[in-house]
Amino acid sequence: EIVLTQSPTTMAASPGEKVTLTCRASSSVSYMHWYQQKSGASPKLWIYDTSNRASGVPNRFSGSGSGTSYSLTISSMETEDAATYYCQQWSSNPLTFGSGTKLEIK
Amino acid sequence: EVQLVESGGGLVQPGRSLKLSCAASGFTFSNYYMAWVRQAPKKGLEWVATISTSGSRTYYPDSVKGRFTISRDNAKSSLYLQMNSLKSEDTATYYCARHKLKNTYFDYWGQGVMVTVSS
Numbered sequence A: 001e002i003v004l005t006q007s008p009t010t011m012a013a014s015p016g017e018k019v020t021l022t023c024r025a026s027s028s029v030s031y032m033h034w035y036q037q038k039s040g041a042s043p044k045l046w047i048y049d050t051s052n053r054a055s056g057v058p059n060r061f062s063g064s065g066s067g068t069s070y071s072l073t074i075s076s077m078e079t080e081d082a083a084t085y086y087c088q089q090w091s092s093n094p095l096t097f098g099s100g101t102k103l104e105i106k
Numbered sequence B: 001e002v003q004l005v006e007s008g009g010g011l012v013q014p015g016r017s018l019k020l021s022c023a024a025s026g027f028t029f030s031n032y033y034m035a036w037v038r039q040a041p042k043k044g045l046e047w048v049a050t051i052s053t054s055g056s057r058t059y060y061p062d063s064v065k066g067r068f069t070i071s072r073d074n075a076k077s078s079l080y081l082q083m084n085s086l087k088s089e090d091t092a093t094y095y096c097a098r099h100k101l102k103n104t105y106f107d108y109w110g111q112g113v114m115v116t117v118s119s
Helices: none
Strands: A004-007 A010-013 A019-025 A033-037 A044-048 A061-066 A069-074 A083-089 A101-105 B003-007 B010-012 B018-025 B034-039 B045-051 B068-073 B078-083 B092-099 B106-109 B113-117
Touching: A004 A083, A010 A019, A019 A083, A019 A101, A044 A061, A044 B106, A069 A083, B003 B092, B018 B034, B018 B092, B018 B113, B034 B068, B034 B078, B034 B106, B045 B068, B045 B078, B045 B092
Parallel strands: A010 A101, B010 B113
Antiparallel strands: A004 A019, A019 A069, A033 A044, A033 A083, A061 A069, A083 A101, B003 B018, B018 B078, B034 B045, B034 B092, B068 B078, B092 B106, B092 B113
16 A cells, blocks of 8 residues: 655645645655645545646646655645645555645744 | 535444435536545545446455445436445545546545444
8 A cells, every 4th residue: 555644744834935745655656636625625626647736726836746755835825725735646556645734824 | 517415424333334325416427437535533535435437346445345335326327335334433524526537536526424433
């Protein structure tokens, strides 16, 4: 099983600050996908196939990475970006999620 | 508009069974792999099951294999999850989700249904 380790577990950022969330895989994966989940709501697809923004996702969000190291970057933090972000892979069975990064506004 | 609406959750005793349903609309259901994903209270996401477009292929993690069965009725645009021998650790919100492509990511999620396993 590929274990996805997200860091940090929790962080707070000020409006306008650049934010980078990381997801490290225990073995190489072909693609990484990211979801945003706000409190009490269902997850939403945010970034797919490593670097593609889902429909409606602001262009301040970007994804990158390869092999075992992936990241989601917010170029300029906004209050609405406060949420938990999960990474996910299915390059190898079973499909796995990271444990999430909770991003708060400072 | 794609909609996924789960139902069938509730309180169930350990060792008993429960069947969840997901009604899909707004897309051609039979063209998509579908899945169930769960989230225990205050915890992260855990994949539970995936089913192919025809229903001929199913995929499960070891944590539920042999106890849970995913199925679908394409004529009714409905997805199901039969859960047997339920344990307290199965307590979670269960989401119905659509795979964008075979064996990839989830592009739409339902609102979720709560399952509580407790005596």
